[in-house]
Amino acid sequence: MVKESTLDAATALYSQVVPAGDYWMHIVLKGETLRILDLEGNQAADTLFFNADDPAERYSASDTIREQGNLYLSAGTVLLSDLCRPMLTITADTVGRHDTIGGACATESNTVRYALEKKSMHACRDSYLLAVTENEHYGLTKRDIGHNINFFMNVPVTPDGKLTFADGLSAPGKYVEMTAHMNVIVLMSNCPQLNNPCNAYNPTPIEVLIWGEGA
């Protein structure tokens, strides 16, 4: 469901451009609102959430889609943890549909999907592993890297059970916004994938903005 935001970028407490291929790891406090902005269109923002007060609790794709009875994420979706507790609610979305079953690219999965020689190409899960290692104070390790959200990606399922990687619904300037119900660690890999037509083989920057409670 497409729903415009009422928030003004000029009043954001925080904004940061995340270059393609970098990770962004940041705490969003309970009540704050995070906007992820697709600056140039059809860029995958591979995103995980952890409870900042108990990082063993994390975003769960399967619990989220099952409890809302729908495979796609959009405005109104409550992002649930593995304990089925609300972590964030998507409050605005100008894209209309985001994927959470396609996962994040890895050097190993690139060998399967594209070619064995692709194993040295930069991948989201390398960014995740670097992020948890460079930020040891959170206590996260590889075992915490669960199944992520692919903001701005469109991965529809056909009636006969095929998975398709359809043309993106996103475009330059489209965004998704979510308000936190608990203090959350956001771990985002701005996808570096060069082998997939979904981003026209050209990874681009995204911007993140945060507003305070009641903004």
Added chain:
Amino acid sequence: MKDVIYADTLPGGKHWSLVMRRNTRLKLTDVEGGANVGMLFYNPLNLLERYNAPDTLKCQHTFKLTTGHCLYSDMGRVFCSIVSDTAGWHDTVCGNTTKAIVARKWGETSYQTKRNDWQQNGHDGFLVEAAKYGLGRRDLASNVNWFSKVVVADDGALSLDPSGTRAGACVELRFEMDTLVLFHTCPHPLSTATSYPRKPVLFEILEGAPATAEDPCRLSAAENGRGFENNRIFHAGCCAGGR
């Protein structure tokens, strides 16, 4: 060469685990119809290597699992191949029942009142089995739900299609590397049954031949050929002495 090494029936609503050797097979049979088998896979040599549903689905461009599909680890290797399947459609995105979901759908029960007829849930079943190997909640991932056909409407609505189940349906997995298997027979979380479905599952461990060069699972997609090559490289350098 498909000798049965072991056969057992797990009653409905229970959990168990086992380590499958490379090239052995695990055959599951939905004895009465309406069964669900939640299943997770780990590499016993490196428990951080585990079943990855997104990698499995996207590299084979599929939402359902059936004959010819391979089940991948997060390290680009094939834990097992689906060598036969008379059910035709298995889910791997909906996760498990939890204690709260079971209570909401079928009422609260306790061991104190029901003894072993209590209504257990898949999530807690996995926790118990995972803990036997030093694994915990943080190590769980999206599991397979064998015998459960979950369909997706155009708008993304998810539902459990009861036409996907019948008595006697069976699925046979050939393991392409040594694999720790956790499983439970708790109901599918989208079940609309009016009472807690307690459906037994026959599980058989069979000797079997390794995948040949012309194996249908290996050839079902170019991606699977590369997955098998990753397994070959793993076993070539692996300390387990696999060949």
